[in-house]
Amino acid sequence: MWEAFQTLFQVDNLFFLFVGTSVGIVVGAIPGLTASMLIALTLPLTFHMMPVNAVTLLIGEYVGGISGGLITAILLRMPGTPASIVTTFDGYPMAMNGQPQRALALGIMASVVGGIISWFFLAGMSPLLAKFALQFGPWEYFGLVMMALVMLAALTQGSVIKGLLGAVLGMAFALPGIDSTTGRGRLTFEIDSLLSGFGLLPVLIGAFAISQILKETAAPIAPGPGFKLPKGKLPVYWKDARNHGANMARSGVIGTWIGLLPGIGGNIAALVSYTTTRQLSKEPEKFGSGHEPGVVSGETANNASIGGALIPLITMGIPGSVTEAILIGALTIHSLQPGPLLFQNAPEIAYGIIAAYLVANLLMLALMWSTVRYIAMITQLPRPGLLTGILVFCVVGSYAVNNSYTDVWVMLAFGAIGLGLEKCGVPLGPFVIGFVLSPICEEKLRAALMMSDGNVADVLTRPYALLFLAVALLTLCLPLFASGKKAGLAPPSEEGKA
Amino acid sequence: MPVSQQKALMRDVYLAIGSLLLAGLLFYGAMGLPAPRFEPMGSAALPRILGGLIVLLALMLLFNVWRKLRAAGVPISEAKSSADVQGLAKIRPLGVPACLALYVGALDFLQAPFVISTVVLVVVLGMLLSKPTLRTAIIFTLFGVVISVSINLVFTHFLFVDLD
Numbered sequence: 001m002w003e004a005f006q007t008l009f010q011v012d013n014l015f016f017l018f019v020g021t022s023v024g025i026v027v028g029a030i031p032g033l034t035a036s037m038l039i040a041l042t043l044p045l046t047f048h049m050m051p052v053n054a055v056t057l058l059i060g061e062y063v064g065g066i067s068g069g070l071i072t073a074i075l076l077r078m079p080g081t082p083a084s085i086v087t088t089f090d091g092y093p094m095a096m097n098g099q100p101q102r103a104l105a106l107g108i109m110a111s112v113v114g115g116i117i118s119w120f121f122l123a124g125m126s127p128l129l130a131k132f133a134l135q136f137g138p139w140e141y142f143g144l145v146m147m148a149l150v151m152l153a154a155l156t157q158g159s160v161i162k163g164l165l166g167a168v169l170g171m172a173f174a175l176p177g178i179d180s181t182t183g184r185g186r187l188t189f190e191i192d193s194l195l196s197g198f199g200l201l202p203v204l205i206g207a208f209a210i211s212q213i214l215k216e217t218a219a220p221i222a223p224g225p226g227f228k229l230p231k232g233k234l235p236v237y238w239k240d241a242r243n244h245g246a247n248m249a250r251s252g253v254i255g256t257w258i259g260l261l262p263g264i265g266g267n268i269a270a271l272v273s274y275t276t277t278r279q280l281s282k283e284p285e286k287f288g289s290g291h292e293p294g295v296v297s298g299e300t301a302n303n304a305s306i307g308g309a310l311i312p313l314i315t316m317g318i319p320g321s322v323t324e325a326i327l328i329g330a331l332t333i334h335s336l337q338p339g340p341l342l343f344q345n346a347p348e349i350a351y352g353i354i355a356a357y358l359v360a361n362l363l364m365l366a367l368m369w370s371t372v373r374y375i376a377m378i379t380q381l382p383r384p385g386l387l388t389g390i391l392v393f394c395v396v397g398s399y400a401v402n403n404s405y406t407d408v409w410v411m412l413a414f415g416a417i418g419l420g421l422e423k424c425g426v427p428l429g430p431f432v433i434g435f436v437l438s439p440i441c442e443e444k445l446r447a448a449l450m451m452s453d454g455n456v457a458d459v460l461t462r463p464y465a466l467l468f469l470a471v472a473l474l475t476l477c478l479p480l481f482a483s484g485k486k487a488g489l490a491p492p493s494e495e496g497k498a
Numbered sequence: 499m500p501v502s503q504q505k506a507l508m509r510d511v512y513l514a515i516g517s518l519l520l521a522g523l524l525f526y527g528a529m530g531l532p533a534p535r536f537e538p539m540g541s542a543a544l545p546r547i548l549g550g551l552i553v554l555l556a557l558m559l560l561f562n563v564w565r566k567l568r569a570a571g572v573p574i575s576e577a578k579s580s581a582d583v584q585g586l587a588k589i590r591p592l593g594v595p596a597c598l599a600l601y602v603g604a605l606d607f608l609q610a611p612f613v614i615s616t617v618v619l620v621v622v623l624g625m626l627l628s629k630p631t632l633r634t635a636i637i638f639t640l641f642g643v644v645i646s647v648s649i650n651l652v653f654t655h656f657l658f659v660d661l662d
Contacts, residue, residue, distance in 0.1 A: 048657050161558050161559055162513075164555055168548055168552055169552065172549075182540075182541050184532070186527070186531060186545070187524070187545060214594060217591070217594045218590055382628070383627070387623075387627060388624055396649055400659045403659060405606035408605075416595065421513075423509060425509070425510075445539065446539045449537065449538045453538070
């Protein structure tokens with residue numbers, strides 16, 4: 001770990017971490033632009049980078065992207081990212097009551113504390129979990145992948161059927177290409193360009209960036225409401241440690257553990273933490289009207305969820321959310337396989353991610369503390385210029401992957417598919433994670449069946465695999481049972497958005 | 499039943515039909531794949547499994563729609579849009595993707611120069627997304643020149659990707 005910090009403190013790595021965190025904060029602060037979109041757009045640029053540089057840049061963007069959302073959540077009641085929705089409950093009323101700086105100061109401090117708490121879990125648990133995961137064979141991995149997919153599909157907000165359909169459709173789109181076992185084309189329909197399958201990057205950029213921009217352009221584009229932050233320092237006091245310390249510690253732990261579970265993002269972590277804090281409070285009636293603990297609990301938990309979500313990513317190669325799926329793509333691009341062997345084969349990357357996560361949080365504190373006033377101004381940039389620039393960058397980024405316009409057409413097609421799915425209430429998270437996990441799922445199942453001579457009952461002799469499959473089954477059955485009891489699987493309206 | 503709910507039900511029907519078509523494509527593609535020889539599963543198994551799951555979920559979706567329509571007792575043909583979208587906002591949902599497809603087509607099939615094509619795209623999109631005035635055209639031309647030249651420079655000289 002010490003060596004990872006030494007590597008991280010080299011000038012180039014620190015530079016990329018600084019750039020990633022700064023850009024992440026700005027993008028996170030702009031409503032409509034998310035950390036996932038930013039990371040997907042940055043991936044083509046990382047091709048030519050050293051793996052450690054690429055990882056530090058992306059981790060910086062992730063931390064900055066989630067943290068930046070609090071600025072507009074507090075000042076404009078427009079959460080920059082879904083993870084900051086809870087911050088609007090008390091942050092905006094505080095700003096309206098003449099305390100915008102106090103709300104920002106508490107939000108920034110809470111974000112950093114949440115990040116640090118989850119870093120301890122990440123640094124402490126990851127090497128041990130990775131060692132444990134070394135015992136896993138193909139059945140265990142198959143069970144784990146199924147569990148992650150089903151949890152993600154079933155626990156996303158909205159219809160369970162649509163969540164599952166999104167995951168299965170994503171898996172189906174990963175099928176075309178050369179079958180690695182037989183070496184023959186599969187579902188290519190004699191189209192040569194399909195032999196290499198759909199590239200991960202064009203699919204990610206299309207599904208996340210293009211579909212989001214097309215959705216934004218279809219809506220009326222009005223200039224954002226302005227908010228001028230009064231001059232003066234951000235007020236934070238030593239007594240805050242005493243007043244909010246327990247809340248931060250509890251919310252940090254809640255955020256980390258919720259982040260660990262696949263499919264439950266920072267927004268749910270923040271909401272659970274906020275609800276818990278309100279239930280434990282002696283003044284629950286003050287929540288929602290500009291109460292400081294409300295801002296603290298939400299912001300601590302949403303940042304802590306990042307550290308939690310990174311644990312299954314680096315120890316088992318299982319993405320907990322879309323952003324982690326994109327990070328898996330980034331590691332794959334650099335010929336690195338996330339999972340337990342990452343600690344043996346590329347310790348500088350495994351420990352580098354852990355070290356970069358901590359330093360990115362500290363950098364985020366320094367950057368947001370000193371520049372929050374200017375970031376608030378950047379969020380007022382004209383939308384048409386911003387959207388046009390991103391569209392051009394999407395095209396160039398997809399083309400740069402293989403110097404091929406086929407990838408650009410694939411990106412446009414997946415942009416249309418993503419937009420269509422969202423219009424129909426199908427969440428994009430399970431779709432993209434299904435696409436990423438489909439090859440792993442098939443590979444492990446085929447290997448497991450080969451090892452057991454086609455005997456599916458062999459899984460009964462593998463307790464961990466059975467446990468994972470049982471959790472998957474339970475996750476699937478409980479919401480279906482519950483919604484079935486309510487005499488309706490889900491309203492077919494605008495729900496189901498990831 | 500409110501119009502918005504009827505529209506949502508129609509979207510569910512479209513989703514189910516699209517999913518069933520995709521499942522059909524999976525089954526059709528799997529038919530031409532060889533039977534497993536050296537392993538139990540074979541390359542056709544997953545397309546068939548996923549096709550089956552898609553059919554099942556699409557049918558559940560359709561059943562859900564049918565049940566809701568039956569409960570409401572309103573024919574779906576009554577769904578009418580009351581939204582009155584004005585001016586440019588009407589063109590945008592189709593205009594932006596069309597411009598983007600034309601831009602990529604020009605770069606791919608006509609091998610149009612990157613900088614010029616990008617400036618044209620930025621100006622057209624800029625006018626489509628804001629107001630079609632001379633001032634907008636000038637601002638977006640300048641913006642287009644800056645963005646296209648800088649992207650071209652970075653990609654050609656630092657990332658060694660030739661965009662032309």
